Amino acid sequence: MKKLYSLSILLLLTGLVFGQAPKRKSPQAYNSRAQNTPGGNFLDKQWWLGLKAGVNLSDVTVDKRYSALSPGNYPTSQTDKVYDDFNAIGSQVTLEVSFYFKGFTFSLQPAYRHSVFTYSNNYEWSDPENATNRLELTYDNEQKVDHAELPLIFKYDIIGNRLRPYVQVGVYYGFLINANKSVEVSGTDYASGGVNEFTNDPVIIGAKDLFANNHWGLLGGIGANYNLGNVRLNLDIQYRKGMSLINSTENRFGSDRLSGIGEAMDDIKINNLAFSIGCLFPMRYLASGFKTLDQR
Amino acid sequence: MTKYLFSLLLAGFLMVTSCVEETNPEFDQKSFTKIYDNNLYTIDYFPIDMVQTEDGGYLILGGRRLEDSNFTGIYLMKADKDGNFVKDIEVDESFVNPIAQLAFVNNNYYFFCMDPLTLQAQLGQTDANMENVNISATSGELYYPSAMQVDGNNFVLLSYNHLTKQSVLAVVNTSGVSSQSKAFTIGAGDQVEEPIINHFLRTGRQYPFEAGRIPGGLYYFNGFYNYTFSLVFTDLVQDDPRGVVQGIQDDGGFSAVKPLTATKFAAARFNFGDNYILPNTILNTTGTSSSVDLGGNTFPELEQNAKVKILRTVLKAKNVLVYGSNTRSKQIGLYFYDEATGAFLSSKYLGFSNPFEIAQVISTTDGGLAVCGTTYLAGRFPRICIIKIDAADIKGF
Numbered sequence: 060m061k062k063l064y065s066l067s068i069l070l071l072l073t074g075l076v077f078g079q080a081p082k083r084k085s086p087q088a089y090n091s092r093a094q095n096t097p098g099g100n101f102l103d104k105q106w107w108l109g110l111k112a113g114v115n116l117s118d119v120t121v122d123k124r125y126s127a128l129s130p131g132n133y134p135t136s137q138t139d140k141v142y143d144d145f146n147a148i149g150s151q152v153t154l155e156v157s158f159y160f161k162g163f164t165f166s167l168q169p170a171y172r173h174s175v176f177t178y179s180n181n182y183e184w185s186d187p188e189n190a191t192n193r194l195e196l197t198y199d200n201e202q203k204v205d206h207a208e209l210p211l212i213f214k215y216d217i218i219g220n221r222l223r224p225y226v227q228v229g230v231y232y233g234f235l236i237n238a239n240k241s242v243e244v245s246g247t248d249y250a251s252g253g254v255n256e257f258t259n260d261p262v263i264i265g266a267k268d269l270f271a272n273n274h275w276g277l278l279g280g281i282g283a284n285y286n287l288g289n290v291r292l293n294l295d296i297q298y299r300k301g302m303s304l305i306n307s308t309e310n311r312f313g314s315d316r317l318s319g320i321g322e323a324m325d326d327i328k329i330n331n332l333a334f335s336i337g338c339l340f341p342m343r344y345l346a347s348g349f350k351t352l353d354q355r
Numbered sequence: 356m357t358k359y360l361f362s363l364l365l366a367g368f369l370m371v372t373s374c375v376e377e378t379n380p381e382f383d384q385k386s387f388t389k390i391y392d393n394n395l396y397t398i399d400y401f402p403i404d405m406v407q408t409e410d411g412g413y414l415i416l417g418g419r420r421l422e423d424s425n426f427t428g429i430y431l432m433k434a435d436k437d438g439n440f441v442k443d444i445e446v447d448e449s450f451v452n453p454i455a456q457l458a459f460v461n462n463n464y465y466f467f468c469m470d471p472l473t474l475q476a477q478l479g480q481t482d483a484n485m486e487n488v489n490i491s492a493t494s495g496e497l498y499y500p501s502a503m504q505v506d507g508n509n510f511v512l513l514s515y516n517h518l519t520k521q522s523v524l525a526v527v528n529t530s531g532v533s534s535q536s537k538a539f540t541i542g543a544g545d546q547v548e549e550p551i552i553n554h555f556l557r558t559g560r561q562y563p564f565e566a567g568r569i570p571g572g573l574y575y576f577n578g579f580y581n582y583t584f585s586l587v588f589t590d591l592v593q594d595d596p597r598g599v600v601q602g603i604q605d606d607g608g609f610s611a612v613k614p615l616t617a618t619k620f621a622a623a624r625f626n627f628g629d630n631y632i633l634p635n636t637i638l639n640t641t642g643t644s645s646s647v648d649l650g651g652n653t654f655p656e657l658e659q660n661a662k663v664k665i666l667r668t669v670l671k672a673k674n675v676l677v678y679g680s681n682t683r684s685k686q687i688g689l690y691f692y693d694e695a696t697g698a699f700l701s702s703k704y705l706g707f708s709n710p711f712e713i714a715q716v717i718s719t720t721d722g723g724l725a726v727c728g729t730t731y732l733a734g735r736f737p738r739i740c741i742i743k744i745d746a747a748d749i750k751g752f
Contacts, residue, residue, distance in 0.1 A: 123378050128392045128732075129440040131432075184736060186396035193396065196733055246733075250396070262708065271376035303375035309382045315686075318388035319708035321732065326378045 104160045104343075111153040111168075111293060111337025116145035117176040122304065122326040125311060127318045128182075140178040140200070140325060147175035147201065151333055155293075157214070164214035164225070172208050172233070174331060177201045180321075196246035198322065203240075204270055204305065204329075206233035210278060224283040231299065232275045240266035242322060264317070268310045269324055276301040276328075284339070291339040301328035380437075384411065385721060385745040389438035390730055390738050400430050402714035402739045404455035405727035406464065408483040411436030411720065413741055415727060416457040416466050419445060425556050426451035426471050433485050438741050442485060450477055450490050452555060454564075455715070458505040460529055467493075467500040467512060476500040476514050478531040495533035497525055499555055501578060502564035509534070513566035513576040515541075515551055522578045524566060524589060535591045542582035550605055551579060562605070563662065569614040573597055573640055577609050584608035588640040598640040600649075603627075608646055611663040613676070615694065621665050621676045624651060628659035632690065634676050635697025652699070654690075656682050667694065668718040670746050675700060677716055679726060685710035687728055687742070691749065701751025705742050709734055722746045 119142055126138040150173045157166035179199045186192030212229030243261040247254060280297035306324045307313070317323070393400070399420040406414050413434045418427035429446035430453075446468075453468045466479045468490065476497035479490045499515035501522075510527045516538060525536035541547050553559025562584065565577035573588045580587045580596070584605045588598035602608025607626040614620055617640070622633045624646045631651030638644070654661075658681050666677040674694040682688045686707065691700040705711060705726060712729045719725050724744045732738050 127388045127390055129389045129434070129438065130392045130394070131440050131443055132393050132395065135439075182392075182394075182733075184394050184396045184733070189396075194733060194735075274375055304377065306376065308376050308379045309386070311382070312386055312388045315388075315705060315707040317708075319706050319711070319730065321390055321392075323388070 104158070106342035107155065107157040107159065107164075107291065107339040108342055109155045109157075109291070109293065109337050109339030111155055111295060111335040113151060113295075113333060113335030115149045115151055115172065115174060115331050115333040117147065117149060117174045117329055117331050118142065118144040119176055119178075119305075119325075119327040119329050120301065122328065124325050125323045126180075126321065127312065127323045128321040137182075138180065138321075140180055142176070142178040145332060147177050149174045149203075149331075151335065153335060153337070155337065155339060157339070162216045162219065164212075164216070166210075166212040166214060166227075166229075168210045168212060170208045170210065171236075172206045172331070172333075174204045174206070174329060175201065176204075176329065182321075191249050193249040194246060196244060198320070199243045199245070200322065201241045201243075202238065202266070204238045205236040206274075207236055208233045212278065214282075216284075221286050222283060223286070224281065227278075227280050227282065227295075227297070229278045230275065231278055233273060233305075235267065235270050235272050235274075238266045238270045240264055240269065240317070242317065242320065244320070262316060262320075264314060266314065266317075268313050269307055269317075271303070271305050271307050274301060274303045274305045274329075276303070276330075280333075289341060291341075293335070293337045293339055295333075295335040295337070297331075297333045297335075299331040299333065301330055303328065305329045383437045385723065385743070386748060387438045387743045388740065389434065389440075389743075390732060390740045391432065391434070391440050392732060392736075392738055396736075399737055400432075400739055401427075401729050401737060402727045403453055404457040404466070405715045405717060405725065405741070406457050406459055407717060407719050407725065408433075410483060412441065412483070413438070413725065413727075414457065414464060414481075414483060414485070415739060415741075416453055416455070417739060418453055421448055421451070424448060424451060424471055425558075426469075427453070427557055429453045429468055429479070431481060431485055431488065432739065433483075434741060438743060444485055444488060446479075446488055446490070450479070452500065453479070454500050454502060456503050456505065458503065458510065460505060460508055460510075463529070465510065465529065467503050467510070469498070469500055474498045474517065476512065478510075478527070478529075480529075491531055493527055493531040493533060495525065495536060497523060497527070497533060497536075499551075502566040502576070504565070504567035506568045511566045511568055511574055513564055513578055515555075515578075517548070517552075520548055522576060522580055522587075524574055524576045524587075524591065526574075526591065537589055537591050537594065539580045539587060539589075539596065541579040547579065547582055560605075560660070561662070563608075563610045565609075565612055567612075567614070569617055569640070572617050575612070575614075575640075577612055579605075586612060586638070586646070598638075599643050600638055601643065601645050603647065610661065611665045611678075613665040613667055615667070621667065621678075621692075621694070622649075622651075623663040623665065623678060623680075624649060625660045630654045630657040630661050630663070630680070632663075632678055632692075633697075634678070634692035634694075634699075654680070654688075656684070656688065658683050662713060664713060664716050666716045666718060666724075668724075670718075670722070670724075670749060671752065673700075673752060675752075677724065679713045679716040681712050685712075687711045687713045687726060689716065689724070689726070689744075689749075691752065693752075701749060703744070703749055705744075706730065711740070719743070724749075 153170040210231035282295035417430035521538035
């Protein structure tokens with residue numbers, strides 16, 4: 060697996076190098092007046108380097124449901140987890156390296172992504188012959204998952220001037236860095252001589268083994284660059300559609316703490332809506348009097 | 356060059372995406388924890404024994420609390436190979452007190468129980484899918500069945516005769532007919548009998564009754580004999596035991612025993628609440644000795660007079676002894692020993708958050724283990740559970 064990681068990173072780096080190499084010109088070429096005039100070839104392409112950060116919201120797609128509880132006298136569907144869609148805020152930091160060429164941008168955006176998603180289970184035990192023999196429990200689960208991601212993105216600038224909106228599509232590959240899981244049990248106990256509503260302290264555990272070491276997905280989105288002097292301010296909105304499972308299928312019941320209370324992760328794919336703002340810097344400059352792309 | 360670059364990137368992408376997680380039914384069977392819930396507040400099932408059926412599923416013999424009887428009722432449950440609940444049967448209350456072993460003989464599953472009125476031992480029989488449960492009376496004066504183990508196509512049954520106050524060891528066939536038996540006195544007086552009856556009513560301590568046969572040799576039982584909880588060896592011919600390993604009344608004795616050879620045993624013993632594991636011990640099967648003299652590895656982490664189950668199996672191509680027991684921290688502890696030398700190999704603890712108690716540990720057809728036990732959902736509702744363990748998850752050897 061490590062060899063595959065190394066290979067993929069090597070491929071990407073190779074891509075960056077080769078992406079530049081064939082178009083590289085001799086130093087004399089940059090002194091050519093004809094090419095360095097506004098609207099000349101020089102301004103048809105540009106390298107951008109920048110940093111973005113923002114927040115994200117997640118939801119999951121369930122491929123197959125699992126539970127450590129196997130009911131004998133009520134439907135299995137009652138053990139299904141109820142996922143909360145896009146209700147917990149995560150965050151991400153992205154380094155963007157982009158190559159612009161005639162309205163199209165090829166961008167590599169390695170990112171550190173902190174995703175949060177939540178779900179709950181509800182259980183009830185009762186006695187038809189004694190209404191006070193009753194216990195209701197709710198298990199609120201929160202997962203915090205950190206991934207290093209390597210997205211490859213193609214952007215197209217819809218219109219081009221100082222404000223340059225764009226659309227983008229791409230693919231990303233994520234590597235698991237860390238994961239934590241907390242389970243808070245709350246409930247109402249009617250059997251203790253009154254109505255006893257309680258909330259237990261959450262059980263918080265490291266859950267890295269419960270998640271897949273890597274996953275991939277597709278992304279699409281919109282955004283806009285605003286050219287401010289030589290730099291670009293960037294607003295970026297991406298929707299990421301997970302294409303592979305983010306949970307570990309082998310270690311589903313690997314945590315005694317969780318399976319002991321009936322908890323087992325479903326086979327899930329994570330989807331993510333990310334909002335970022337950032338700043339990009341051009342890597343190719345002209346002499347004074349020429350700026351980047353917005354000065355045509 | 357651009358074409359070359361994209362080919363490289365595409366190849367790299369395909370390679371890395373081939374390594375991602377996918378739903379894998381094989382993993383679902385290798386390792387799981389399943390808790391068999393029932394949303395009735397007062398329901399109380401407990402497991403007694405478990406076997407893996409030929410379809411890879413699991414058949415559990417259990418007990419259940421009865422409203423109108425002091426004895427425990429019979430509960431049977433089937434789970435599939437992924438551990439999911441398939442069906443269960445609450446056997447009619449006219450049969451009570453099911454005991455281990457749930458034995459597989461001639462494509463049927465057998466267990467012993469008793470009639471609550473006559474106290475006569477009954478032989479129950481079902482199939483892997485529990486289509487039918489047939490129960491019929493055994494022949495002979497066999498009351499209060501206590502423990503059973505398969506010996507070929509027969510059963511070695513330990514029972515208690517309350518009329519004569521004797522422990523009775525008998526060989527019973529699949530028709531319930533007793534071909535051999537011998538009775539051994541527990542000693543005179545009601546005080547000796549009281550803990551035995553409390554065991555059957557489950558109002559007192561649960562004693563680790565056992566019965567079996569040294570392969571091709573003597574029969575044995577772990578039960579009451581001559582005022583003490585003893586390991587008794589008999590040929591079922593002579594009236595007196597061939598050998599006795601005595602306990603100390605009911606304060607000391609064996610909590611589990613498994614013959615390895617004619618004289619070599621894997622055993623565990625209790626002594627005034629303490630627990631000792633003896634993975635490789637020589638017992639005198641033709642004389643009188645005391646279990647107190649056997650020593651053993653002390654396990655203070657185990658609860659007082661802990662229930663112990665011993666499994667003789669092959670794990671990772673190694674002959675091992677698996678000891679399963681209950682810890683003071685309410686986990687199930689598994690301890691692995693080299694069968695040949697008795698050397699400790701590894702340990703594994705199961706359960707957390709809620710209490711867990713062991714009923715049985717078995718080997719599975721995929722080379723792993725399955726532990727059947729009781730957990731207490733929400734800390735209060737006793738529910739049967741199965742914990743399936745992949746052999747690869749057992750570290751240390």
